[in-house]
Amino acid sequence: MSVIVHKYGGTSMGSVERIQNVARRVAKWHAAGHQVVVVPSAMAGETNRLLGLAKELSTQPDPRELDMLASTGEQASSALLAMALQAQGVSARSYTGWQVPVRTDNSYTKARIRSIDDARIRADLDAGRVVIVTGFQGVDDEGHITTLGRGGSDTSAVAVAAALKADECLIFTDVDGVYTTDPRVVPEARRMGVISFEEMLEMASLGSKVLQIRSVEFAGKYRVPVRVLSSLTDPLIPVEVESASGTLITFEEDQKMETAVVSGIAFSRDEAKFTLVGVPDTPGIAYSILGPVAAANIDVDMILQNQSVQGTTDFSFTVNRNEFLRTQDLLKNQVGPTVKAREIVADDKVCKVSIVGIGMRSHVGVASLMFRTLSEEGINIQMISTSEIKTSVIINDKYMELAVRALHKAFELDQDKSTAEA
Amino acid sequence: MSVIVHKYGGTSMGSVERIQNVARRVAKWHAAGHQVVVVPSAMAGETNRLLGLAKELSTQPDPRELDMLASTGEQASSALLAMALQAQGVSARSYTGWQVPVRTDNSYTKARIRSIDDARIRADLDAGRVVIVTGFQGVDDEGHITTLGRGGSDTSAVAVAAALKADECLIFTDVDGVYTTDPRVVPEARRMGVISFEEMLEMASLGSKVLQIRSVEFAGKYRVPVRVLSSLTDPLIPVEVESASGTLITFEEDQKMETAVVSGIAFSRDEAKFTLVGVPDTPGIAYSILGPVAAANIDVDMILQNQSVQGTTDFSFTVNRNEFLRTQDLLKNQVGPTVKAREIVADDKVCKVSIVGIGMRSHVGVASLMFRTLSEEGINIQMISTSEIKTSVIINDKYMELAVRALHKAFELDQDKSTAEA
Structure with missing residues (x-):
């Protein structure tokens, strides 16, 4: 039995039907005997809608209140995913950042994670539940809500995986992996099955938008195996197939048997x-x-x-x-x-x-x-x-x-x- | 200097313009030298939108997850109101139920308030801030989010007023007070300037929709003076005029000099x-x-x-x-x-x-x-x-x-x- 963390982006969570698809995929991993923690983003468009309201009210909104506002998007999508799983007969429970808690510094709108308490998550996993943890957010030492900045849910997922010493962190997104370059520019671009952590870090910092760079840094620091893969495939694709798909970011260079000079x-x-x-x-x-x-x-x-x-x-x-x-x-x-x-x-x-x-x-x-x-x-x-x-x-x-x-x-x-x- | 609690319903918070009007009204009370705590509902339609999504996902959604979901509406509107006040130059800070904390039992979707810690609110009031507390929600002993049921924001406001021993709790709504009967049925219906607590309790339990009955019970238990008044008037109406408008629910029967036999x-x-x-x-x-x-x-x-x-x-x-x-x-x-x-x-x-x-x-x-x-x-x-x-x-x-x-x-x-x- 492995501990697996799934992360789903806003597009994957963008409608009732898509949330049901996410639930089907998660339920499949759960049924295969894994302990699954899911970190969802807010439903696509929701964060922008909320920040748009803030912008109408203030040209320079208070960062503390912005975090109070923006964090609701992930809280709602997490609760909805829990309901979707329960409707499919899977025991599930959602937690906000402060409930876990995910502790951060107090740099509102761009906070950094300091620690994650795994006790609550682990107790629920051991009780057979799927655990859903809101992405993008945490709580500072004084109990104020913080957010990690755009794309922060990737970092949340990797940090949760690190805290749980998870076997793998699966980042489900709308591309099916990391490519040798952007396929929209070079149609011959090829998906890499494996990429080293250092290469991924350079790719992320140099403009590849697949993963937020801070999540890659986090993966490096705690040596969390991260896999980037598509959420647009059939959710009931067998776990054995899915677990070998996408691109694995690895820390063991010998996994790349014959290393290409340039990746x-x-x-x-x-x-x-x-x-x-x-x-x-x-x-x-x-x-x-x-x-x-x-x-x-x-x-x-x-x-x-x-x-x-x-x-x-x-x-x-x-x-x-x-x-x-x-x-x-x-x-x-x-x-x-x-x-x-x-x-x-x-x-x-x-x-x-x-x-x-x-x-x-x-x-x-x-x-x-x-x-x-x-x-x-x-x-x-x-x-x-x-x-x-x-x-x-x-x-x-x-x-x-x-x-x-x-x-x-x-x-x-x-x-x-x-x-x-x- | 008095401590005054304001409560605004979903219609009053229903758009950016209306939130700005609420901020103007609150700022006016603050400028008049009062310590003001505001309890807002979610923006009109938001709670129904969220519960609609839940209904699409599950015929019997888990009450715990429903509360996790529904509580986001008030969290967002509270943060927006804080921003609107700040944009008008008023120092303000919003708190969720768990941040105060507002402690409740664990009856999800219909929880009852057990206690409210006033330390955080009071410290902010003493620092000259307007404090915004999310209506409708609290937290149970195990740190799960709870909600108080439909109309629960009235109860939140009265409970906050009780905890702070506030001088008055003003319930701003879309009617300008309590009437002898529904004016839509009897055009001659007359607004009462004062109504006794017992009468209000009977009116609320018998079908008058002005106040949620539990909020009236709460007001009775802690003897909180509650005033029902309109949020549709000019927000800059003088404080002296506004503080004598609407209907006051009183515990002192001699305030009703010549008591009518039937109210x-x-x-x-x-x-x-x-x-x-x-x-x-x-x-x-x-x-x-x-x-x-x-x-x-x-x-x-x-x-x-x-x-x-x-x-x-x-x-x-x-x-x-x-x-x-x-x-x-x-x-x-x-x-x-x-x-x-x-x-x-x-x-x-x-x-x-x-x-x-x-x-x-x-x-x-x-x-x-x-x-x-x-x-x-x-x-x-x-x-x-x-x-x-x-x-x-x-x-x-x-x-x-x-x-x-x-x-x-x-x-x-x-x-x-x-x-x-x-």
Whole structure:
């Protein structure tokens, strides 16, 4: 008998019929002899409806009250799922974050989980019940309701799995796994049967939207085996088949028998680039530029400083495109004059394309194949950033799809090289 | 500085604009120097929407999960009201039932309040905040969410007022007070400025829908002054005017300087009558009939047993019309054969009309004026029930409006006789 955590997103919980389908799937796992904990999101559209009401009432709603409001969505969907399971003859009980409790810090709207008490859940599991725990929310030390931010239900599910030392955490979603790249851009994209935790972390941070990055970090910290799989299949597909479907995020590298050099291509259009031209190449210049940016709570991604020419240098960095205008203002009115930049070049028509692969550690020439491929397509590389298992480039965003397709082909990602493919 | 509790119903909280109006009204009381606690219902339609989803999922939803589901409506409206107050510059904070906590027994969907901890509310009031407490809900000893049943927010408000020893509990609703009878039936019906607690209790139990009867009981037990008033007036009406409007439910009889003999006419069409004809007049016959009815959880209202004729008697009682079919089945298949009734007469076309007045205690001839009035209108009385301050009759329901109008006129309720009228 295994302990299995299921997580279902808002689309999977989006109507009475879909909730009944979720209940059928959960009931099937329960009938197969597993102890099942389910973490559902709010019904699709519900969180937006609630936050829309808040926005009508206040331009800057109090974060504490926002959490009080938004947390009701998951509470309702959890109770509905319990009823659906009971209607199918399965004993079930739902708990809110504070009932478990899921303890968090008090950073309303983006709280972090500190601990989860497993006593109540375990007692119900041992009594033969399916336990439903509201995703997305917790309670702080003073008994105020907190939420974990958008996509937080993934993190809730992984955290519950960690607390229970669950055998696997199944993230049911509207895609059937993690792909070598986005199939909407590259039709030849291939679902991976297995991906290493490090690769998944890079994919998530580089723009793949399958899993929220904090949930992957959590999985890494507590070594929770996570499987991403589809909730759109027949809910009564046999458990043995379903438990081998989707993509498993693993911590054991030897599960990937013949590791591909590059596992996937990630990309993101949410990028904007700034260059301060002709700033004095003196110690502390990077801090003079990025200090005010950090103080304004703007996250900087890539940073590049060219070699000094005649005592001045060009300094470039990228930020999320949402922060384009704020960053531009800051550089023009505050940073630029201070550091005496000759010119400030702002560009919100760039994108980031990355190759990710744990095999890059031991294979040379991977980055150079990337650069050659882009060059053969006539794509100019504006910035480069590397880590042990990924190489990212900033290019003009009109070339994004072209670059992704060319790289997918060059690294032969359309061909299955892993014998461990499920 | 007084402590004042406001309660707003679902209609008053029914849209963003209405919530803003509630916030304006509350802000006005706060600005006038009062410590204000607000108990809101869920936005109109929300509870029905949630229970509708439950009904689609299960014919007999688990009461615990129903409470988990339904309690989200008040949690959301409370958070929205806090935001609306903050947007108007008023410091405010909302609490769920479990956060206060409002402790109840564990009778899901119809729980009873056991105690309310006032520490958290009081600390916030002393810090200058408006405190919002979700209506309708509480938490049991094991940390499960409970609800108080339909209209439970009235009870929540009165209970919070009792815990805080509030100076007054204002129930804002879509009528502007308690009337001598329903103005839709009798256009001459008059709003009472003051009504005694006992009269209000009879009016509520006899079919007046202004206040939930349990909230009146609670007010009586803890002697909470309750005022029923309209939320449809201009929210910025001066506090001095508003605090003297509506109907005050009082415990001090001398507030009603010249007590009217009869204060109001209540009526209800939710009635059904059964008569078992020709049952043996032996000891224990009432129990043989009503025991099985009580065991089936059917509430019996009026009971009447005629004098014995030749060893047999006719036994009549009334139940809520919703229970008509269940009761009929029970009598036909179980009770009737057991007690050897010659015939069972079922009638779901009856109604109850009652006159209520604390003055009846000391005035004779009140009931006889009632009977004469009905007789003059040619209305046959089928059953009579009396208490110290009310007389009720069961009549054919086609005469209901006629009876109410005739009694309203006969007892001169259209004329103001109370000098304490506000």
